[in-house]
Amino acid sequence: MAARGEYAKGRARREQILGEAVGLFAEAGYRAASLRDLAARCGLTHAGLLHHVGSKEALLLAVLEQRDVEDAALVGPDVPPPGEQQLAALLDVVRRNTSRRGVVELFCVLSAEATSPDHPAHAFFDQRYRRVVAALTGAFADAGHPAAASAARRLVAVMDGLQVQWLLHPDDVDMVEEVRSQVEQELAGVGVLRTTSGTESL
Amino acid sequence: MAARGEYAKGRARREQILGEAVGLFAEAGYRAASLRDLAARCGLTHAGLLHHVGSKEALLLAVLEQRDVEDAALVGPDVPPPGEQQLAALLDVVRRNTSRRGVVELFCVLSAEATSPDHPAHAFFDQRYRRVVAALTGAFADAGHPAAASAARRLVAVMDGLQVQWLLHPDDVDMVEEVRSQVEQELAGVGVLRTTSGTESL
Numbered sequence: 001m002a003a004r005g006e007y008a009k010g011r012a013r014r015e016q017i018l019g020e021a022v023g024l025f026a027e028a029g030y031r032a033a034s035l036r037d038l039a040a041r042c043g044l045t046h047a048g049l050l051h052h053v054g055s056k057e058a059l060l061l062a063v064l065e066q067r068d069v070e071d072a073a074l075v076g077p078d079v080p081p082p083g084e085q086q087l088a089a090l091l092d093v094v095r096r097n098t099s100r101r102g103v104v105e106l107f108c109v110l111s112a113e114a115t116s117p118d119h120p121a122h123a124f125f126d127q128r129y130r131r132v133v134a135a136l137t138g139a140f141a142d143a144g145h146p147a148a149a150s151a152a153r154r155l156v157a158v159m160d161g162l163q164v165q166w167l168l169h170p171d172d173v174d175m176v177e178e179v180r181s182q183v184e185q186e187l188a189g190v191g192v193l194r195t196t197s198g199t200e201s202l
Numbered sequence: 203m204a205a206r207g208e209y210a211k212g213r214a215r216r217e218q219i220l221g222e223a224v225g226l227f228a229e230a231g232y233r234a235a236s237l238r239d240l241a242a243r244c245g246l247t248h249a250g251l252l253h254h255v256g257s258k259e260a261l262l263l264a265v266l267e268q269r270d271v272e273d274a275a276l277v278g279p280d281v282p283p284p285g286e287q288q289l290a291a292l293l294d295v296v297r298r299n300t301s302r303r304g305v306v307e308l309f310c311v312l313s314a315e316a317t318s319p320d321h322p323a324h325a326f327f328d329q330r331y332r333r334v335v336a337a338l339t340g341a342f343a344d345a346g347h348p349a350a351a352s353a354a355r356r357l358v359a360v361m362d363g364l365q366v367q368w369l370l371h372p373d374d375v376d377m378v379e380e381v382r383s384q385v386e387q388e389l390a391g392v393g394v395l396r397t398t399s400g401t402e403s404l
Contacts, residue, residue: 027318028233029231029234029315031230031233031234032231032233032234105314105318108314109311111314111366112307112310112314112315112366113231113311113314115307115366115369115370116229116307125370126370129366129367129370129371130371133367147383150379150380150383153364153367153375153380154360154364154380154383154384156363156367157359157360157361157363157364157366157380158359158360159359159363160362160366161358161359161361161362161363162356162359164313164314164317164331164362165331165355165358165359168317168327168328169328169332173355177352178352178356181349181352181356182356185387185388185391188391189390189391
């Protein structure tokens, strides 16, 4: 029982650290963020923090992977065809984002920083973008879009770019409605919205 | 003549500093960038660099404003209506971006960092996004788009989001063609492409 108590305590501590790390990386960016600041936020010593997270780089990857597990609809094959349903599932991810500004800030700053080949999250974002674009290309192709790869790239770009505008002007930008408009326009262009009922739910 | 020579020398030095600053801010982000590193790149002492730029914050704003002067088509009222011509002028900005990776990196990282209200470029990006969205809303409205503000927001988002994808996968992403597709699809949706000849040049 003592061991299980220790395990639960370690797990709670880890969750606390990941939560604080999201905030710190989002505010400062990965490069400027300091583990000493993070330790102070968590009420830990620097050595105590390192014991839990291993390294700054390992911490970063843990934070990024945690979010992708939560958003399997965006990056995983969790939503089956038809494509219209897969695209509609994206709106849930976008809706969730509107209630977690810190996570959106984090991904905005890190995805930009990580375009540098020497950034520790470079491989993560390299693979993540390939996976997301491939998944959405499949969804648009399944929905009959004749230029599915282009539609997918532009949809991913719209979602990313809207985040910057929303972070700057949260009251002016309705991310969910704009992403919905983008998807509807793509599908209307190929006649899908006029010929099936499956996209009514968009 | 001596004074004019000094002036030209100061101006050349300033251009050198701004050029190196673009690279450094793009690689490290504003917060992690160090003026000492920048001074070393420019062959100056730290004090010598401060003499030229005033402060790190003033340097950042000078870098940002220089790019917007170059890209007046994007953020200024330099291109007159009709709206289709204004939208086509954007493609030139995007095309120019494909030959200046450093500037694209800089804007990607800084626009994300600067969503924090305490970032020194926050006011710059706040106003820049309002101006760009307003200008493109005007262009789409002039072209007869019934939801011009939404089309403008999504076009700005596509341009921003494509930059991240292009920085990660430059060989896979054709930013000019994707932005062209986005504009064409918006205008096709309202019948503009079928009823005027002005957009042939898109």
